[in-house]
Amino acid sequence: MLKITGVGAVTPYGVGKEALFQGIKSGMPPSSSIPSLFNLPFSDKIKLASFDSATFDRKASSIDGLILKAVEEALHNAGLENDSLDDTALLVGATGYVAAAEAKYLEEIKKGDPRPVPLAIAGPGDTSAVLAEKLALEGPLMTVSTACTSGANALVAAERMIRLGEVRRAIVVGVELLNSLTISGFNSLMLLSPGGCRPFDAERDGIHLGEAIGAVILERAETGKPHTDEGKKGLFLCGLSSICDTHNVISLNPDGSSLLRVMKGALLAAGVSAGEIKGIKAHGIGSKDNDSAEAKAMKMLFKGEAPPFTSLKGYLGHTLAASALVETIAFFQCVEKGFLPAASGFSTEDPEIGRSPIEKQLPSIKGYFLLNYLGFGGSNTSMVLKYV
Amino acid sequence: MSDSLPVYIYSAAALGPHGDLSSGERAPIRGDAQNVDLSDLMDRFNTPELRRASHFSQLSLISASEAIRRLDSPIDETAPLYFSTGLGEELGTSALFEDVMQGRGESSSPFAFVNSVNNTTAFFLSKIAGLSGQSLIISQEEFSFECALRSACGDISLGESCHALVGGTDEVSLPRADHLTRIDLREDQPAGEGSGWLYLGKERAKAIGEIVILEEFTKVDCISSDMIGAIIKPCISKKEKVRLLPGFRLTPEEISALGHFYPQLDVMDYLKLCGCFHTASAFGLASIFDKAEEEPVLYFHVNRNAYGRLFIVGIRVFDERPEFFKAGRSSAHLLPSPDK
DSSP, X not given: XXXXXXXXXXETTEESHHHHHHHHHHTSOOOOOOOTTOOOTTGGGOOEEOOOTTTOOOOHHHHHHHHHHHHHHHHHHTTOTTSOOTTEEEEEEESOOHHHXXXXXHHHHHTTOSSOOTTOSOOTHHHHHHHHHHXXXXXXXXXXXXXXXXXXXXXXXXXXXXXXXXXXXXXXXXXXXXXXXXXXXXXXXXXBOSSOOOTTBTTOOOBOEEOEEEEEEEEETTTSOOSSSSSSSSXXXXXXXXXXXXXXXXXXXXXXXXXXXXXXXXXXXXXXXGGGEEEEEOOOOOOHHHHHHHHHHHHHHHTTOOOOEEOOHHHHOBOGGGHHHHHHHHHHHHHHTTEEOOOTTOOSBOTTTOOOOOOSOEEOOSEEEEEEEEEGGGEEEEEEEEEO | OGGGOOEEEEXXXXXXXXXXXXXXXXXXXXXXXXXXXXXXXXXXXXXXXXXXXXXXXXXXXXXXXXXXXXXXXXXXXXXXXXXXXXSOSHHHHHHXXXXXXXXXXXXXXXXXXXXXXXXXXXXXXXXXXXXXXXXXXEOOGGGHHHHHHHHHHHHHHHTSOSEEEEEEEEOOOSSHHHHTTTSOOOTTSOBOOEEEEEEEESOOTTOSEEEEEEEEESOOSSOOHHHHHHHHGGGOOTTOEEEEEEOTTSOHHHHHHHGGGSTTOEEOOTHHHHOBOTTHHHHHHHHGGGSOOSSXXXXXXXXXXXXXXXXXXXXXXXXXXXXXXXXXXXXXXXXXXXXX
């Protein structure tokens, strides 16, 4: 079994896991505005959860600096800040760094270039190589780019690298920076909600996008430096499953069957029955079809005995490639501090779904939790984690 | 990684910048690749959704489907897909980027956005291949394909899957000056494009080759023939030829120096057929199966990156292979389409 021995985050709530926890605990989404550098003719019709644009310029060096902050917090948290990382892999889940290309493009226009080169940046893999240099890390590097499940699939790949004995530990990072291209793309698909994400709500009308960076340190349970007294306590990654559902390129199979398959796969990999699950961090994106399909899948898996479930997208927005890392960190920060977070944005039960997510914080108990992450291109990932 | 090897190869196919799928169709590239029209080769697919497939998706789909066509038995539907790319969907994304930055984002087509996501190509690859397992898109600059291969071999070794479809694709975006803001090439290196695919598994039966080396090294200041020899020599068996496939980051001096560690070493400059791109190694390592050979051949591909890392892949091509791998021509007209 593998243990998450350290976490770090940068979110619109601020830098650090504590800022993230306090934000979720407050029950309120972060206050953020649409950065002025975004060229969006429809900006008055959407909501975003963004970093403070007064202090963050989206240049490549600034992005590297923010990722490093999250990684350094995770290393510190794991007690590894002064250790050699020669036996450590770095896996980054990222959709690409279009934000940096946009910042560069605007800078060239400002300098007087009438036609700057579009998308003038290296591929997504370059960032992990830069980070590895800064961290003096000598293990394997890998950038996973499976849209909204990038971070989740980076965790899947890291878990296997460690299990295979290729490395002692892995730093797994999820990165998503808002950019005009992605926002325009989601707008063209008519997926953006003007008021923000209302997961599983009867009146849900789409998603709002967010940006975040999350980092975790994953180690073999027996080799990880314990961050609790005995080392037997903490957060353990018990099982993961990932599949490609070829029903539709942008939405989940509406009958819930593909998500059911991946959730069952995660339970099987963890050696846990559905009845042992104490709570679910649903994908809960706030779109009509996806929430409906996810609810159906949960109903089929738990056969009427479903544990409490929540979604964190009402707080953070959909942070795409970063969502798996940052939502897992946020969820277990709350579990560790004694509660299951409410699904912000939810108010009215959807009769078609017939169940409500957590409406007010619930006291949490230790045990197994199921977390779902779904993405474009039919990429579905579920994972079972245990908090002891 | 050596504990996980060998992993066997059952099929391979590579598509080059001329729309070439076999050794008989290949030709040296003159200047940069030119995004050749692939619509004739796309005729094999009956899937209506593919009518809007981008050039990047077309390169991937044609090459992967050719690898599947060449399989001796039906593909394992549970096989995961490991798809590597250095820059991904570059042409479409650049055009969309410009639209959005010029304030025309509100009117851009949703298809343009969906096509700009690399996952879309992986989705269609899974769909045409009938795969329902994991699909992983890996992007690690010049080591993208090598990383995908390492993941696939690791997962097969762990028993996570019995088989895997592994490939790599990149496309060129012209003009060259724009393209060079995304990939650093020397003046004498043509910008290339293409795609290469391998179908892998753990059983020796029906294999056409085997992966014997997958090693990454850090802090390599200088590539010496002694260093490479120490890695390769233990894998060389008697009565086999040894060929070096130099990656596009090696300098002519480095390639020349590498030739000294083994007396009968041939250097195979596959880059002259496909040009330079991040996943050129996928094309190079898949295309070695097209050559007619009377005895086993050990190929090893060596490349490095700008951060002092070096990656070596060693593949042994068996002499016993189905005829169409040796025929020097594409099997495109011999076998039924996978979606029929």
